[in-house]
Amino acid sequence: MDNKIRVIDNFLPDLEFEKLQEHILSVNFPWFYCEHVSLPPEENFVKDPLAIETDGFHHIFYDKEYDVESFASEYLNNFFKRLEENLRFTKDHFIRIRSSMKSPKLGFTSENYNLPHVDYFFPHETMIYYINDSDGDTRIFDQEFTQNNNSWDEEPEIFTTKCRITPKANRLVWISGFRYHTASNPIESKRRIIININLL
Numbered sequence: 001m002d003n004k005i006r007v008i009d010n011f012l013p014d015l016e017f018e019k020l021q022e023h024i025l026s027v028n029f030p031w032f033y034c035e036h037v038s039l040p041p042e043e044n045f046v047k048d049p050l051a052i053e054t055d056g057f058h059h060i061f062y063d064k065e066y067d068v069e070s071f072a073s074e075y076l077n078n079f080f081k082r083l084e085e086n087l088r089f090t091k092d093h094f095i096r097i098r099s100s101m102k103s104p105k106l107g108f109t110s111e112n113y114n115l116p117h118v119d120y121f122f123p124h125e126t127m128i129y130y131i132n133d134s135d136g137d138t139r140i141f142d143q144e145f146t147q148n149n150n151s152w153d154e155e156p157e158i159f160t161t162k163c164r165i166t167p168k169a170n171r172l173v174w175i176s177g178f179r180y181h182t183a184s185n186p187i188e189s190k191r192r193i194i195i196n197i198n199l200l
Contacts, residue, residue: 004175004176005162005163005173005174005175006173006174006175007165007171007173007174008171008172008173009170009171009172010171011082011129011170011171011172012079012082012170016079016082017169017170020076020078020079020131021131021132021169023075024099024131024193024195025131029059029072030059030072031057031059031101032057032058032059032060033055034055034056034058035055036053036055037055037056037058037100037102037114038053038114038115038116038183039053039115039117044115045155045157046116046159047157047158048157048158050111050112051114051115051116051159051182052108052112052113052114052115053114053115054105054185056100056101056102056103056185057100057101058098058099058101059072059098059099060096060097060098061073061099061195062094062097063095063096063097063098064094064095064096065096073097076195079195087174089199093199093200094198094199094200095120095198095199096119096196097195097196097197097198098195098196099131099195099196100183100193100195100196101192101193102183102184102185102186102192103185103186103190103191103192104185104186104187104189105185108184109187110135110184110187112185113137113139113183113184114182114183114184114185115182116139116159116180116182117180117181117182118145118178118179118180118181119177119198120177121145123177123178123200124177124199124200125175125176125177125198125200126174126175126176126177126179126181126196126198126199127173127174127175127196127197127198128165128172128173128175128194128195128196129171129172129173129194129197130167130168130169130171130172130193130194131169131193131195132167132189132191132192133168133169134188134191134192134193135166135167135184135186135188135192136183136184136185136186136187136192137165137166138164138165138167138173138182138184139161139164139181139182139183140161140162140164140175140179140180140181141161141162141180142160142161142162143156143160144176144178144180145180146178159180167192167194177198
């Protein structure tokens with residue numbers, strides 16, 4: 001695992017992406033409310049005044065730990081095929097796949113973002129796949145979660161932004177799972193929808 005940040009535009013062929021997008025943007029797609037989108041209050045170590053936790057909605061396509069697989073995971077079959085063909089990841093690599101939807105929040109500005117975090121505290125890869133064009137950049141930070149002498153370093157409290165990535169439909173971002181990152185709520189767009197994929 002390395003610390004590179006990879007951005008792949010037009011990850012799926014147009015027709016395959018349009019079919020996936022249609023499913024997820026449908027009024028029939030099931031969303032579930034989540035009060036804390038990044039970190040639960042008891043795990044909030046962040047002291048950055050620009051970092052603001054918000055609520056949102058999610059849908060779990062797959063979770064290996066809890067042996068959960070949604071009926072909607074079949075919508076991702078072409079996505080899975082492309083992951084295997086282009087990036088050599090198969091379903092055996094999946095830890096969790098979930099979609100996330102954010103909407104505008106009162107008082108949230110373009111300088112704000114949600115709480116910096118890593119998704120798991122063991123070696124893994126993280127991918128962010130954008131379903132629609134919107135504002136609400138993904139922020140990827142200079143800081144990384146590290147392990148020294150078989151113990152975990154303390155998590156940082158202040159973060160510096162390495163880069164910002166604007167949500168663009170059919171764009172895939174791939175980073176080391178130990179790279180701190182976070183999302184932002186949209187301000188101009190009515191919704192920001194992604195799929196978050198964690199892999200071994």
